[in-house]
Amino acid sequence: MSSVSAYYNGKNVLITGATGFMGKVLVEKLLRSSPEVKAVYILVRPKAGQSMQERVANMLKCKVFDRVREDCPNFHEKIKPINAELCQPKLAISAEDEEELLTRVNIVFHCAATVRFDEPLKHALQLNTMGTQRLLELARQMQNLEAFIHISTAYANCIRKSIDEIIYPPPAEPKKLFDLVEWLDESIIQDITPKLLGEWPNTYTYSKALSEYVIQQEKGNLNIAIIRPSIVGASWHEPFPGWIDSFNGTSGILIAAGKGILRTVIANNEAVADMIPVDITVNLTLAAGWYTAVHRPKNILVYNCTTGGINPFFWGEMRQYAISTFKRNPLEKAFRTPGAQITSSYLINQYWVYLTDKAWAILYDLYMRLTGRKPRMMKIVKRLHKSMMLLQYFSTQSWNWSSDNMNMLMSHLNTEDKKVYNFDVRQLHWSEYIESYCLGAKKYLLNEDMSGIPAAKQHLRNQRNIRYAFNITLFVIIWRIFIARSQMARNIWYFVVSLCYKFLSYFRASSTLRH
Ligand SMILES: CCCCCCCCCCCCCCCC(=O)SCCNC(=O)CCNC(=O)[C@H](O)C(C)(C)COP(=O)(O)OP(=O)(O)OC[C@H]1O[C@@H](n2cnc3c(N)ncnc32)[C@H](O)[C@@H]1OP(=O)(O)O
Ligand SMILES: NC(=O)C1=CN([C@@H]2O[C@H](COP(=O)(O)OP(=O)(O)OC[C@H]3O[C@@H](n4cnc5c(N)ncnc54)[C@H](OP(=O)(O)O)[C@@H]3O)[C@@H](O)[C@H]2O)C=CC1
The missing domain is CATH 3.40.50.720 (NAD(P)-binding Rossmann-like Domain)
Incomplete structure (x- = not known):
């Protein structure tokens, strides 16, 4: 007893x-x-x-x-x-x-x-x-x-x-x-x-x-x-x-990384995650x-x-185990593929915050507005970054x-x-x-059901395809605008295209000779 x-x-x-x-x-x-x-x-x-x-x-x-x-x-x-x-x-x-x-x-x-x-x-x-x-x-x-x-x-x-x-x-x-x-x-x-x-x-x-x-x-x-x-x-x-009902401490950050909302976390890979x-x-x-x-x-x-x-146990290990779990068992309606970089540098963190998290949040909110829904992603991203700023004292030291x-x-x-x-x-x-x-x-x-995992995986694949299509379209548009406006960009473009052409011709010629 x-x-x-x-x-x-x-x-x-x-x-x-x-x-x-x-x-x-x-x-x-x-x-x-x-x-x-x-x-x-x-x-x-x-x-x-x-x-x-x-x-x-x-x-x-x-x-x-x-x-x-x-x-x-x-x-x-x-x-x-x-x-x-x-x-x-x-x-x-x-x-x-x-x-x-x-x-x-x-x-x-x-x-x-x-x-x-x-x-x-x-x-x-x-x-x-x-x-x-x-x-x-x-x-x-x-x-x-x-x-x-x-x-x-x-x-x-x-x-x-x-x-x-x-x-x-x-x-x-x-x-x-x-x-x-x-x-x-x-x-x-x-x-x-x-x-x-x-x-x-x-x-x-x-x-x-x-x-x-x-x-x-x-x-x-x-x-x-x-x-x-x-x-x-x-x-x-x-x-x-795994029972949990609070977003405090690590839970909110883990979920945000799993949902693909947060791409950068301020922590030290080698610091102890107590x-x-x-x-x-x-x-x-x-x-x-x-x-x-x-x-x-x-x-x-x-x-x-x-x-x-x-x-x-260390923050770097935590990141690795968490991301691997969320890739195998994605969260529903994820924003992007699960993943987050760990950095203890404020500047690197800010770079990723603006380049990925906030930029994507702006685009997503624009899409929500255009489809007549309430934009909310920027608010979530801002709250998460505020929370990260407050938590970093504990995630960068041992x-x-x-x-x-x-x-x-x-x-x-x-x-x-x-x-x-x-x-x-x-x-x-x-x-x-x-x-x-x-x-x-x-x-x-x-409150997500495990039976929804196949649909969540399909959603991630769709998100990835949309992202690829978006990135390619964006690149082509920017490039077209650039070429139309600058002689130098045009010269570089022609130079790169002719270089590629020469390489292709060279490989074609050398392979014909070998046969
Ligand atoms: C993959 C890499 C792993 C590495 C990962 C490193 C993590 C590194 C952790 C170190 C952790 C140290 C922890 C020390 C251990 C203690 O001794 S203390 C116990 C822990 N205490 C805390 O964590 C408190 C920290 N939180 C706060 O101070 C406040 O919530 C904040 C962060 C300032 C946010 O304040 P706010 O903007 O006014 O928002 P708040 O009213 O709190 O919440 C509004 C809503 O958002 C939700 N929410 C709040 N935070 C979040 C969140 N993070 N996510 C989603 N929803 C959230 C709330 O549940 C709430 O929902 P509703 O009730 O409205 O439905
Ligand atoms: N979570 C963590 O990571 C850690 C927590 N702790 C400590 O553990 C204890 C519990 O934390 P945790 O369960 O996470 O915190 P929660 O925020 O989940 O719970 C706090 C509890 O305190 C009650 N409370 C708050 N204000 C009042 C009030 N004015 N009068 C009466 N009751 C009130 C809340 O009631 P109500 O529902 O009415 O708001 C709630 O029941 C705390 O002492 C905390 O300092 C220590 C280390 C880490």
Whole structure:
């Protein structure tokens, strides 16, 4: 029997960010591997005109729950949604709900965050840092709390090249920053953001670094662990290989390369692509929850949840495996043949952006306009390049993360735990994983059926023929215009034609002589 599964049976678990990519996988795994868990409280806010109840009902219809739906058809009865907003005082939880949480919850998993790199500093701090502080305050009052698990990011300390499993000094004193963003005008905060960020590349990593420090400062008597995943990708095995529902991180770029929209990616072929499958992250998180609650380590344990130091994999390899998968299994209605160059040079990138991506987008949009449809390709290309500009910090450098705590945790698992909560990244076979990632993106993110592959291949062949025909026509037109206007071009043209003629005559004569 798995000790980790047994531990969660009978427990009340609180999860924030359950509607997100990682949160859903966490809820699913918890319910499937510990079917006797008493209740899973999830903090959910109303959003985009949908009430909290509607959002939860939609969430439970998600494909990610198909497996647990089959194993335990009444799994939804265990889920107890709580209306909450992390940016509001006291998390905007009603007094009645608060009372229930304070008396019942045994373990907290804090996943909620904004992961946008361009989030205004005020909002990133209000949600990622102050939201964590508020949750911590609630947790300190919980009467039966055994563990508090905070999901951070391996890049919270990305200004360092070697990152240990410790909490580093913060970029600034959080209290002072909170006061500042409270009373300063939003536009002034925007203006001074680059100065405040200093070496940090974005407000996301900055606010996450501050959250870790806030946890250290305000932990009180809580048993806390911090999980730091690197770039979370599609699932490796669970609940299905390749499950993904987010365009963040590498997913959007992979799809854009697969669709032939993006011809150039800013990355370094030799830099480590520190990908970590979402199910590995979730397995480690649940195992760390068990360890923290049962073994109660004296200090906060930080788990760097990364692959680079143990089973390294590089962006160049990722490109190769992804393009090969998309050539064999094309995406539907691809714009061009799958393919993307990797370059770390800004100038080379700009050259390709203008020469291929933007030029083709303009032509495509013109075609859409002429056929009475809405042009959209330029907008997509611009968004992708904006996203690439924000991601390049992570795709052109490598970091060294120590993983002693991950190894220590593995050594405490029994044989069954190691099977059910596998987070041994040495077992990852990267070419297989990337293939399943790309196919998962096709199936779960783009909702494409695998039976459409022959049609997608035919579409690519048609696209290629149109491109050839277009290139030839363009060449002939340009050349004709050039010849008509310039004596020199005419002279070159006649010279090339006569040279070709002479060569042909020479070969014909020499072959006649040989016979
Ligand atoms: C083959 C070669 C491989 C090499 C490949 C190298 C890749 C190198 C990756 C390094 C990766 C490091 C990752 C660090 C790991 C973390 O610790 S953090 C977690 C990851 N966080 C992120 O990735 C957040 C980055 N994203 C952002 O900051 C914002 O989405 C952006 C990029 C600024 C775009 O902002 P925006 O223009 O306002 O657009 P946004 O509102 O976000 O999205 C609008 C729509 O476009 C969709 N969308 C957004 N981005 C995309 C996209 N890229 N594609 C398609 N659709 C998209 C959204 O889903 C959304 O759809 P709807 O909801 O409207 O249906
Ligand atoms: N994805 C990645 O590559 C990595 C992620 N991480 C960390 O993992 C965690 C989960 O990330 P991921 O699942 O990818 O992110 P998602 O963006 O998919 O999910 C974020 C979750 O936070 C919730 N949330 C956002 N704002 C609020 C709010 N104001 N009040 C309540 N809930 C809110 C969202 O709810 P709603 O549906 O209402 O928006 C959603 O459930 C984060 O802490 C992130 O920093 C770390 C490393 C890499």
